[in-house]
Amino acid sequence: MKPLLALFKRDISLFFRSGGGAGQAIGFYLVVVILFPFGVGPELNLLARISIGVLWVVLLLAILLSAERIFADDLEDGSLTLLLTAGPLPEMVILVKLLAHWVSIALPLLVITPLLGLLLNLPAGGLWPLVLCMFIGSLGLCALATIGASILVSIRRANQIISLLILPLYIPTLIFGVSATTDLTFQLDQPYTALLILTAISLISLIIAPFAAAQALKANA
Amino acid sequence: MKPLLALFKRDISLFFRSGGGAGQAIGFYLVVVILFPFGVGPELNLLARISIGVLWVVLLLAILLSAERIFADDLEDGSLTLLLTAGPLPEMVILVKLLAHWVSIALPLLVITPLLGLLLNLPAGGLWPLVLCMFIGSLGLCALATIGASILVSIRRANQIISLLILPLYIPTLIFGVSATTDLTFQLDQPYTALLILTAISLISLIIAPFAAAQALKANA
Amino acid sequence: MKIDRLKTQNLSAQKGERQLFENIEFELSAGQSMLLTGPNGSGKTTLLHLLSGSEQPRSGQIDMFMAANPTEPRGDGVIGISHFITHQDALKKNLTVYENLRFWTDFMHGDNSRIDTALITVGLEPMPHILAARLSAGQKKRLMLARLLTVSRPLWLLDEPSVSLDSEGQKLLVKLMHEHINAGGIIIASSHIPLGIEATYILELDGGRYMFDDDYIMEDAAL
Amino acid sequence: MKIDRLKTQNLSAQKGERQLFENIEFELSAGQSMLLTGPNGSGKTTLLHLLSGSEQPRSGQIDMFMAANPTEPRGDGVIGISHFITHQDALKKNLTVYENLRFWTDFMHGDNSRIDTALITVGLEPMPHILAARLSAGQKKRLMLARLLTVSRPLWLLDEPSVSLDSEGQKLLVKLMHEHINAGGIIIASSHIPLGIEATYILELDGGRYMFDDDYIMEDAAL
């Protein structure tokens, strides 16, 4: 456990150290969410209508765009070689990095969701469903992002091409994430179906990701 | 001229080389624009209503998120030292890098705007105004991004904190960009006022940026 | 974790169109060392990567025999029993000297009570709280060497370890290598300048050859 | 662009709490060279950065006198008249060997008809189309040296230039340095191992001292 714990702590502190504390992830969300009203206009009804969708897309983008970093810095300075050969099983190493990424990127969003919801005029009663669904969904998204990052580890500045590759994988999570949130918020017919599917997708992604990523990293070596 | 031309060509080919051709920037736009309907739902009217805003926000995000890279890679491998001391004036070097960044990031968006507009059901007659306003606005945005990048050049992974710093600078461009586009599209009262202001903002940013950035880079050394 | 011997058979590596080396075979027992020499680009670093398990050989085999079971090669191959010091420093610039060393020590299951002594040994004790980004080239190398002291590993793979070290640092390196050999470890080191130890073997790589035939494409094409 | 002499006065540098060096003064005329020595972290790289103009000294002055006007120091200071080879390679990994060299040659107003010969001289002619990311450590160093050949600059600042070079490469380096000196250039080089040239001067940095008095805070405080 100690090696993995050390890795977890290192990844998180690297993330928060390198751009001015917890501010950075939160900064990103604030920016996008604040710019939106400027873009689409300040009508509250319209904003309320798209708020759930916008927040989900922003979560997804934040995970997508930072995915590259999961392995890139370690590749650049040679740490990756050691991480994969000198310590615990690669699959475990990848799982830990995935979780650290989730803590750095997704958790801050969950924390400030109440504020963002307010800014975007989120429908009343939509807050808890949103946080819950994002909690579950973001784990799966981070897992998928890890697969993408591992595939592209040898390509410099994969940031944007990575979007093309993992995008299709994200879509089911996005669809069920949004509908689970909507169903719960408005207490539709069967409010839990979408949530269950969302959970299943996330769990499966979480289980597959370490193996797929380890395979890809090996192929790349 | 030769040194600057060489730099311009290098920056552009680095950008396109590193992620699989012109695909990468375009990939980013496609991804975001495709995710939107999944997020907010497929209703064409709603999409049409927010399309101009969404496209502007996406342009802004693409420029914002890639801004860090303008100097980061060169700093990392030591090229920046030589770029600023071994060749033409730093101000010229920065201007060229700014333009190269614009060509790599903003131009592709302008090129595929027709397709994206189609997907988001952009109001008829909105295409040309959108492309024109984005052309003008994106130059200013790139200039502002360059200032931000230069300030943060010594902070690793500034990606997201950079958003906080230059965000307020972006807002006027966004506001006037969107309203110029809307005014032109729907041929409102004085369709050119917003466009003129937008142009002025961009020009001023473009003139100030090289000097401000050169100053910031010097302070950093 | 005592090592008995390290044996390679028929090892070869290819990069792009270049066959770097072919059929490399050697056997090193505990307490022996090998020096890799050869011109720039001849494949020394590549060979060390193969031995560390971070790259797969194009063909051939690497077997480790542990002292506990000297007849049977180790199941995990070379994974987890070596130190690998190469051009890339594996240091995080945003972490301090202490944090960097602490991380690798924990991650490699080392002994973190040895960290302070290790920092003193490599001469970095005045600056544990400085970011690695601020270190000079030689100080970075010293920090990499500190890892050798906090984590015990039987096989040391050292890629030009003396680079950037001042004369005192080079002496330290020699001392560390001697101690490791005497304690029954194995060292494989590459270098362009004399390292200051008597290597048991010297392996000279000659630079390989270009393979113009893109393997399967040209296969029995009548050219 | 012929140089007459390079003169520094009262040069000092501070990093964090450490005063690396103080009051460094020297004068080098065309055809002279200086070797920087000193333990790891003593400030050799920092001094070279000051001389290249990429960092500003804490205090002191650097004046260049050109052959055309040997009484008046150059207005631009050291900007644009030196080559600076340091630990960071300034090579783009996604560009090929040729593209990298071509870019720096154009950017530094060099002569790109010399590129082919330069590649042959440094021994990289078989691989102009390989990405710089694929080069071995020594090949990268050779590519950096090629810049010295395609762009003429009177002042060469070389930070441990022999690192990673094989013996043939080191000979090449010595030859290049000789030619530059003979052509009336100035070389300032740092190294931990003998470089193979007779330097006119040797400047030994001793490692400086810690300044616990943060200057402007403590300035004329009666301690």
Next chain:
Amino acid sequence: MFGLANPTKFMRFSGILLPYLIITTLGLFGWGLYMVFTAPEDYLQGPLSRILYVHAPSAYLAQAAYVFMALANFTGYIWRHPLADMAAKNAAPIGATFALLTIITGMLWGKPAWGTWWVWDARLTSVFILFIMYLGYIAIWQVIEDQVKAARVATIVAAVGLINIPIIKFSVEWWNTLHQPASLTTSGSAIHPSMLTALLIMFAAFTFLFTSLLFISIRTEINRRRARAMEMRILQQNIAQTNLSTRAAINNQEPD
């Protein structure tokens, strides 16, 4: 299949087969198009319904090509069969073209039929995503220079994509039924027998077209790589010579 393992045999075999493939393709297209223009028009949609004969076969091929590509990649991965990797690599751009063709013909049809170029309907969306998956896959081959490595990574991408195709199809359908009752369906009225024949012939024609294009594309790649290998060989000899003379020149002015 395994008899074609080596490129030379493949070149010989495909060289013989190719002309017949091309002729068959052209023949089928001729016949199919004749049938298309003599078949009765769909009474609902008029002459526009003829787009169907291009639209439906390309939709089928866009999907089939992806499956073919993934299977070929698997073969290459498991049996270390380089030619299979090349088949996969070359199938991708062709498949992508068919996906694009589906989208374009669909859009051309959509404007008059639905009054808009594009709607976010399940089928449309999943074809669009398929197209994007093709682009990602093609990019992998372009960005990784080492073809052996690229093949391995491409296999992982294709495999993940293959699992994902049905998932997307299902979820996208769910998505629409959840948010928007199916207001638009792409399946038209019952098909007239002569239309069916024409459609079937067009399916066959498209399949042959795909095979021919794939063969041509693989052959081109093999030839290109052989040419490059020869070029390298000659270049190397030239370099070796200039090298000697230049080095000699440099050594002559060696300082003492």
